[in-house]
Amino acid sequence: MNYKNFFWNIILLSSTLAFSIILPLNFIFHFRHDENLVLILRTIDVIFIADIVFTGWKYYSKTNEFFFEQGTGIRRYLSTWFIIDFISIIPILFIADNSFWGMIRLIKFFKLIQLMKLYKNREIRIAGVLSFLYFGFWFIQISHWLACGWLYFKGYEANLTHSDNYVRALYWTITTITTIGYGDIVPSTTAQMIYVMAVEIIGVGMYGFVIGNVANILSKKDPSKQQYQNNLDNLTSLIRLRKLPVELHQKLRDYYTYIYYQKFGYDEVNFINKLPKSLSSEVSYYIKKDLISKIPIFQEASREFVEGISLHLKPVVVVPNSYVFKEGDVAEEMYFVVSGKLKVLIDSDQKEIAELNDGDFFGEIAIFENIKRTASVKAMTYCDLYILTKQQYSKVTFKYPAIARLIEAEAKIRKDKL
Amino acid sequence: MNYKNFFWNIILLSSTLAFSIILPLNFIFHFRHDENLVLILRTIDVIFIADIVFTGWKYYSKTNEFFFEQGTGIRRYLSTWFIIDFISIIPILFIADNSFWGMIRLIKFFKLIQLMKLYKNREIRIAGVLSFLYFGFWFIQISHWLACGWLYFKGYEANLTHSDNYVRALYWTITTITTIGYGDIVPSTTAQMIYVMAVEIIGVGMYGFVIGNVANILSKKDPSKQQYQNNLDNLTSLIRLRKLPVELHQKLRDYYTYIYYQKFGYDEVNFINKLPKSLSSEVSYYIKKDLISKIPIFQEASREFVEGISLHLKPVVVVPNSYVFKEGDVAEEMYFVVSGKLKVLIDSDQKEIAELNDGDFFGEIAIFENIKRTASVKAMTYCDLYILTKQQYSKVTFKYPAIARLIEAEAKIRKDKL
């Protein structure tokens, strides 16, 4: 994020907003000769003129927010946003300050809407907050203009102050567009009735649109939470149909909860698969880097190897007291322990020959020889493992024979131990 | 569910709720010197202090509800919930009972909301009811506070009792946030109008949010019912496009209805496939245990074998008067009868050589030899069968040769009978 640009855009937005708030009030309450107001309007003029200079400079120095869509360069500017920027200062040039044509400055909103959308798409971490502000902004604008319209048609009551008159009109507007309609303030002339109909149709629609969008933002769930909820729903439905023992459905619930809080392997596979090859290996690398670096034999490996291997490691979770594999099973993959504690058992699980912890790997004999498992491995706690199958192992070691030799050496030592 | 914890949480919730109900009324009706009220407030104080002790003990004894996310131990407590628990008793320590700062006790809600969410996720059997209570709780809170706010701004009418005044304010609140807005009670001053606008915008939004969520809970269909409905919809649409005979579409409807009421094999395949290996075989075991135990040759099998086989059995439903297979068909799988009645026919269906009932199995010759079916099997009633293919049979018997010999022996006897 370019903070200089961002700061300027905030100034620009504030002044346009101020102008759009003042403009209709000006028409109704005839502030024409108020000195403060004239000062504000002159300041806005200066900001708008400065914006042309600043935007031109941004295009020239290629720090323009829109560069992605539109390219850069002064020429580019002159043929695109300059037109809007220029139109918005016409009223200043011709000093037609309070007339109807002063409204032309509102064209600046087009640029600001584009900028708001841009920031919403770009600052994806705070996209929700920005959407919220965006709709809040529109809600205030619409309410204000509709309230001013009502003051115009209804006429303001002379015995009330300006602000009381305005609050009354705004109160009527909000009461109407939320479809509450108390009926304490109602139209009396035909013109007023026509205005009210317009507010009822358009205002209610716009209010509903804004509310609907805000509701969408609020109800947008974290996808991992949504998946958790779905898993629990399916579990609930299964429990209703089939009589599973209470311990088993607690076990299942705990498994889903574990997955949800650890988020190990969550959705990564899908996300990574949709990316082009170069990006997928990079993302995969950064996600698994910390985990892979715990595994001793990979610590000396080159980044290229880790990238290569990380693309092929498939995350898997093992629940406590269950077997990763059993003595005699067909051996097709090796495992890396990311976290958790496992036991290696032989002689029908009667003898424990080793304990495995974070950073250990096991089952590697299966990768080199076509034999059955010579021992069982049982998880003591929830274990996050990475699986590497025989086929994928060959693919990676084919490229990086040095690391392959290292693993094979370690494997031989272990096998001899047995 | 830990009932001691649950009971304490209910007490905690009740007292916080009582406090949050009393607090705004206290401001408006100046109950300050009411003895009953003072007693209630003191009781709440005691409960809040007791909660610190109790929660500390829960963390210490590892029976804390939040252990999953946060670990256990007194240290953990002191760095997390203790902060909120402590802030909520500050007003007691400084004896600032009725002042604005008494409100600080409402911070306890943060803890209670977390607890409510936790129970909602944990007690999945009654998740719907808990969600309902959760939203009901919020609806009451919001209405109460908005009504108290209205009493504050509008002022209460001296010639009405306290409760009449409150009901009037609540009536106004409900009428407003449901967007009905009769208009019999309306704001008159500018301050009141501003309050009403706030209620209209926030209250209506919150009411809509609560109603929307309750509607979601109510309309959430049992997935098996939804599937039944979809099946009927698709059938209706097919019938409109193609002229199927009336009996056939009744047959189809009956089939879907049978599936729906029996729920045999409903969605299990999907559910089980998504679980890690160790859990999937266990779930599969419990779902199919009762059914498999009906099949004589499996009754003596070890649990491990039943787990192994249950993962490979695919549920299938056969409609009455239809063939499971016909003489001369290529034989690729064997069948286990879970429920229903079937006939074995030879000589072009002219001769019935056997009747099959719950617990029987058939088609096993196909598993051992590469021959065509030597007889037809026809369903007399709706039949729930499990299919075991040749490939999967080998996988299972490879591990459990004892049971394999048993089935082969039985198969030989049967074959000789023919």
Place this chain on the structure above:
Amino acid sequence: MNYKNFFWNIILLSSTLAFSIILPLNFIFHFRHDENLVLILRTIDVIFIADIVFTGWKYYSKTNEFFFEQGTGIRRYLSTWFIIDFISIIPILFIADNSFWGMIRLIKFFKLIQLMKLYKNREIRIAGVLSFLYFGFWFIQISHWLACGWLYFKGYEANLTHSDNYVRALYWTITTITTIGYGDIVPSTTAQMIYVMAVEIIGVGMYGFVIGNVANILSKKDPSKQQYQNNLDNLTSLIRLRKLPVELHQKLRDYYTYIYYQKFGYDEVNFINKLPKSLSSEVSYYIKKDLISKIPIFQEASREFVEGISLHLKPVVVVPNSYVFKEGDVAEEMYFVVSGKLKVLIDSDQKEIAELNDGDFFGEIAIFENIKRTASVKAMTYCDLYILTKQQYSKVTFKYPAIARLIEAEAKIRKDKL
């Protein structure tokens, strides 16, 4: 549909409805001594008693609507619906006609709701209409009871007739639950206000629920139409992205429209695949029967053969002026013309050697020999074809060698002609 049962259910529904309409009016307007009313109530009593006899007989004679879920037999009845049927006639037995306990008869609704749901699921052709009636029924019930409640709390105006009083109350109810709330009729006492709040919360919710469900029924699109709409949407989006020639996108639109109006092969494949084997071949038979019967060589085939072949025929649409295949293409399947007109061309499409019409088949040489296409086939109009691949052809003819010989003979004749 059993018309006798249906007719009786209508009578039962009408009398329960009548009772539920009269009951609250009775309380409010004190009709106690109205002779007509007494007559109606006595008639309802007779109908309720008759229902016990009739339902018992239905269970006994196994024509009961609920047989699917509950089995049949008098015993079954006595342990299920009889309880409700009996409770609903208790008021008659104890002659407590107008008292509060008369309400107990409303328990009959439980049975009727089950019956309504049953008919909705069973009569799938008119499920939409029945749902509509179902929600209409509830809407009337709720409005009526809420209106009567209002009359009770508000008191009726003595200077108005009964019906005017009722219409006023109903008008208030509808105005409130639709959230319009004119405010011409408002509560004045605290009790009334509490009643109004209940109506606002519950009534508005129920109205929203009914409206939401009716909207769902109305907006439920024919799935084939929905697919058509999706296809057009995707096309529109493609056209915006890429500059396709106007004729091509007309061609695509026409193709989708053709598919939509002809509905040839629409979704059948999916629908049939989800059915168990026995049902799928039967459905497949009836869908393709008329089409297959047009093909001369299949006219003498047995039903079993047609069922077998119909499962393997895959529908395909060819657009005008496009090639089904070209001279020199690898030949892997044969085609059956369901409708449309095609040309067989050789010598680089210069010579037309045959015209194909409904019921013809072509490409059969490819099935018997491993050769390339010896001619091109071009569609003159939109053509609905069925494809039969080499593999599937073998599967079917393996079972039905007679038909296989017929096709091969015809194929030889044609080949010799070339």
Place this chain on the structure above:
Amino acid sequence: MNYKNFFWNIILLSSTLAFSIILPLNFIFHFRHDENLVLILRTIDVIFIADIVFTGWKYYSKTNEFFFEQGTGIRRYLSTWFIIDFISIIPILFIADNSFWGMIRLIKFFKLIQLMKLYKNREIRIAGVLSFLYFGFWFIQISHWLACGWLYFKGYEANLTHSDNYVRALYWTITTITTIGYGDIVPSTTAQMIYVMAVEIIGVGMYGFVIGNVANILSKKDPSKQQYQNNLDNLTSLIRLRKLPVELHQKLRDYYTYIYYQKFGYDEVNFINKLPKSLSSEVSYYIKKDLISKIPIFQEASREFVEGISLHLKPVVVVPNSYVFKEGDVAEEMYFVVSGKLKVLIDSDQKEIAELNDGDFFGEIAIFENIKRTASVKAMTYCDLYILTKQQYSKVTFKYPAIARLIEAEAKIRKDKL
């Protein structure tokens, strides 16, 4: 689009609309003797009679809009739309102008609704606008009729002008169906209350339906935008779970943005795969034509070859500074550069031997020989490439050996260069 037909349909729609607007006003305000009105009605009569002639001619000359569903010919017309067209002129024939039976002319709406739907489906480029007009049309019709109904039941106020009376009634209608219900105009008699209830139930429902549909049209997003949004959402969620370096998530965001603005390869694969063979190759041809024509060796190829190849080219995007492949990788496909700039590097990326630009192709050695990559290719900018795999290359060149020889020749020259 047939502009003559379209123009006539507009005239027809306008006159039917005018008639439906005038009709109820006529009843209420008794315009019977107004000369202008009579003129309008007579003009409508003439248009309706002319429509019979024109539609008959359209059917005869096969330019009828409905030809797709209904076929053509005068006979067809007489048995379908003629019936409605004729009924709509009956009032003219019997000169029953202002009577209740004049309403029969409204039957013409059935035909117009069909025509509107037809245009909506046909003119898919402006389907959104047409839907909008369609619902706007219904909204105006409903409001007008309900307002006239209110005038009828309420009676018009004699001291107001016709138009003021009408505006008042319309104001009441809009206020009611938007559920605002100020309550300044309320029913007083029982008949009025019944009418109001009908408006409340039906009017509110219809308004909600119209608003809901308009909201759907407005919120319908361009599918490519929706995918972009989803991608960003998934990215946001991943970033929250895993600590990716800031540069990487900017890289990912830029990649998604690039894909969104370039729309290279967007969804085409899906769209094309669902079409029948003949259409898919044609669409594929037009989409990739411009791109393929940039590639020199394809410029002389026949259209048939380009169609063949275009079906097999898979679009792929490469991000800047990433490798398409590296020296020593297994070679399985060749690449065509659509846009972008790449470098060919050997000796562990130390020596640059070539630069590749739009229209170049590379990696072709892999297609002819089973060797590893002899050089690395690295993208300098975002690159849009087409991939052609070995298998698909053989399929295409098998049919077009001439082009195959050309590519092989070029490949040999390049290989010799190395």
